[in-house]
Amino acid sequence: MYSSDGFRQIDDETFTLRIPKGRDFRILQLTDLHLGFGFISRGRDKLALDAVRKTVKKAKPDMIVLTGDSIYPFLPKAGTLNNRKQAKKLMEFLDGFEIPYTLVFGNHDCEMGSTCNKEELAKLYKQGKYCIFTEGRKNLTGVGNFLIELVDNSGKVFLPLVMLDSNMYGEGGNFFTGFDCIHDDQVDWCMERLNELKQAYPDINAMAFFHMPLREFKEAYEKMKLGDRSVIYRHGNIGEKNDHFGISKFEGTFFDKAVENGVIKWMFCGHDHLNTLSLIYKGIQMTYGMSIDYLGYNGMKKNYTQRGGTLITRKADGSVDIMMVPLGAVVSTRVRGVKEK
Ligand SMILES: [Fe+2]
Numbered sequence: 206m207y208s209s210d211g212f213r214q215i216d217d218e219t220f221t222l223r224i225p226k227g228r229d230f231r232i233l234q235l236t237d238l239h240l241g242f243g244f245i246s247r248g249r250d251k252l253a254l255d256a257v258r259k260t261v262k263k264a265k266p267d268m269i270v271l272t273g274d275s276i277y278p279f280l281p282k283a284g285t286l287n288n289r290k291q292a293k294k295l296m297e298f299l300d301g302f303e304i305p306y307t308l309v310f311g312n313h314d315c316e317m318g319s320t321c322n323k324e325e326l327a328k329l330y331k332q333g334k335y336c337i338f339t340e341g342r343k344n345l346t347g348v349g350n351f352l353i354e355l356v357d358n359s360g361k362v363f364l365p366l367v368m369l370d371s372n373m374y375g376e377g378g379n380f381f382t383g384f385d386c387i388h389d390d391q392v393d394w395c396m397e398r399l400n401e402l403k404q405a406y407p408d409i410n411a412m413a414f415f416h417m418p419l420r421e422f423k424e425a426y427e428k429m430k431l432g433d434r435s436v437i438y439r440h441g442n443i444g445e446k447n448d449h450f451g452i453s454k455f456e457g458t459f460f461d462k463a464v465e466n467g468v469i470k471w472m473f474c475g476h477d478h479l480n481t482l483s484l485i486y487k488g489i490q491m492t493y494g495m496s497i498d499y500l501g502y503n504g505m506k507k508n509y510t511q512r513g514g515t516l517i518t519r520k521a522d523g524s525v526d527i528m529m530v531p532l533g534a535v536v537s538t539r540v541r542g543v544k545e546k
């Protein structure tokens with residue numbers, strides 16, 4: 206577990222991290238690394254690790270948040286089911302930056318048939334020298350529902366980061382039966398924690414990080430395309446074919462409850478590697494992180510406009526700035542009939 210003077214674990218679902226007043230705090234969201242660390246994925250892993258290195262160097266973050274599918278124990282593509290080894294290698298790699306990092310699980314980190322379940326992976330991640338992680342409250346759905354509260358010198362909380370496990374596949378239990386969502390007990394837990402914070406700090410705003418997009422993200426996008434001016438476009442686009450959002454077949458109450466509760470102002474997800482959209486809907490900015498993946502999607506090596514990270518800057522004046530950090534040039538020079546140099 207990460208350790209420093211300004212960092213404390215309060216209980217099994219809460220951490221505090223002290224940030225000196227009067228300076229910006231930079232969080233780099235990285236998502237869908239899909240690291241295989243198997244004999245077939247070696248070349249692509251190297252590309253992914255290089256991409257992460259470059260993105261971190263560019264963004265110079267104070268903290269890194271991985272929003273799921275960090276490792277990929279999928280035999281046909283990685284050549285291994287050993288997600289214990291994958292998690293260890295990932296941890297070693299991330300510890301090398303000497304920057305605190307945290308993560309949520311995606312649908313692939315504990316793919317069917319993999320060596321470790323989420324509880325075992327959690328135990329492992331807690332050993333990371335710079336890793337901030339905990340299983341979270343017992344008996345709650347998912348593993349890794351917890352809060353990192355950014356506090357100032359006086360211990361006053363100014364920005365809670367809510368980490369949520371958006372689970373895997375729901376009924377049917379595999380990729381083809383559809384995705385699960387954040388369950389009601391997690392939603393209740395989250396709102397209960399935010400209500401407590403709201404009582405102590407009436408103006409507090411929070412960020413939430415999870416893997417799978419909410420169906421309301423898609424709803425907002427479609428409304429925006431139909432000219433609904435209440436949806437505010439911020440950046441990015443939907444690069445998935447046919448405007449695809451990998452949302453759950455279950456309704457899920459997280460978004461509505463968050464709007465009602467009013468504390469969460471920013472939500473960050475991954476999962477759809479080609480989507481980078483960020484927009485504001487009903488007072489909440491929903492953002493797809495730029496992704497890293499070279500291994501998950503077929504032919505992903507040559508796609509590049511989606512690759513990189515997302516830099517979230519909480520400025521000293523309290524405002525929040527969310528920026529894409531593309532890995533390479535985003536403007537293609539490709540023109541039909543002209544060979545690219
Ligand atoms: Fe993914």
Ligand SMILES: [Fe+2]
Pocket residue numbers: 273274311312313416475476477
């Ligand atoms: Fe995913």
